[in-house]
Amino acid sequence: MRVPLSLSILLAIAVPLVVWWLGVRDMDFLTPPSEAQLAAVCQHTAAKLPPAQIPDPTPPPYAPPTPPAMPNPSPEKKPEPAVEIGDLNPNPGLNTYVELAPKGARYLIELASLLETAGELPRTLLAWERVLDATTADPAQSNAACAAIQRLRPTLPTPKRNPVKAIPVVIHASTGGKLESSLKTHLEQAAHSLELASCGILKVTSKVTINRKSTSKSTNSTVSIGLSGFAEKSPTTETLTFTVAKSEIPLAELLRKLFLLTGNRLQTLGFPPLIPIATDDPPLHAIETHITRRHWDKFARSLNPPPATP
Secondary structure (H helix, E strand, C coil): CCCCHHHHHHHHHHHHHHHHHHHHCCCCCCCCCCHHHHHHHHHHHHHHCCHHHCCCCCCCCCCCCCCCCCCCCCCCCCCCCCCCCCCCCCCCCCCCCHHHHHHCHHHHHHHHHHHHHCCCHHHHHHHHHHHHHCCCCCHHHHHHHHHHHHHHHHHCCCCCCCHHHCEEEEEEEEEEHHHHHHHHHHHHHHHHHHHHHCCCCEEEEEEEEEECCCCCCCCCEEEEEEEECCCCCCCECCCEEEEECCCCCCHHHHHHHHHHHHHHHHHHCCCCCCCCCCCCCCHHHHHHHCCCHHHHHHHHHHHCCCCCCC
16 A cells, blocks of 8 residues: 555654654753753762662772882992002012002902002012902902912012021921831921922921830821920920821821911911812912911911010
């Protein structure tokens, strides 16, 4: 069934007119609503919503953004003291550069490098010696000092010292009769080695005591060794005892014990511990490079104190 055209035109005009007249004829779409009208609309809408869906009209409190975490600042490193060669005119002594010990082993090593570059080899040797006898150097620094001492000492002339001013040190040793000849021979060699290692600071002699009353049938022999000053009642070091399985005392073992006795005595005088003798290091090499001239001087003087004043 077809709708007549005239009826369609009438309906197309009438329907919008009826909607307008009945629905939006009195509505104002151009004027913005007032605050009161908006509040009324909100209240009307909120009344129709379930309690859980009613929006909270209170705005959330302002929370400032959290700043990004900053890394902990590293502690400021104190600048290393500038190395200065200082006055080179005075003749250096055994205690030269001791006053620089509080600046550390690294400072003295850099000083030694500058002195060697300047051609001041005697002072270079003294700076390296201070690394060993005046600072608490780490193993790498100590080994570097020993290597430098070994390298420099042969290049320098032997200092001229008055033999009368050499400080006397006596090696005391005792054993059974079987080792008498070997002990005396090796003690003389050890004494000479100590004099050379000290660059003439020491005058070393030996005193051997033989226990001829020993009735032991053992093939092993006991040897005791210690050091003292020249006077009868002068201070002494501790005494070390060791056993020899053969009829001859190894010279290396005597030197090893003398190194230990010297090092222990130096520690009682306030010096840092000596670098231990390595397994593959000959004891004589350690005596020549691990013990400085200042070590020898203080060691010998501690065994020969000046007489007490009345």
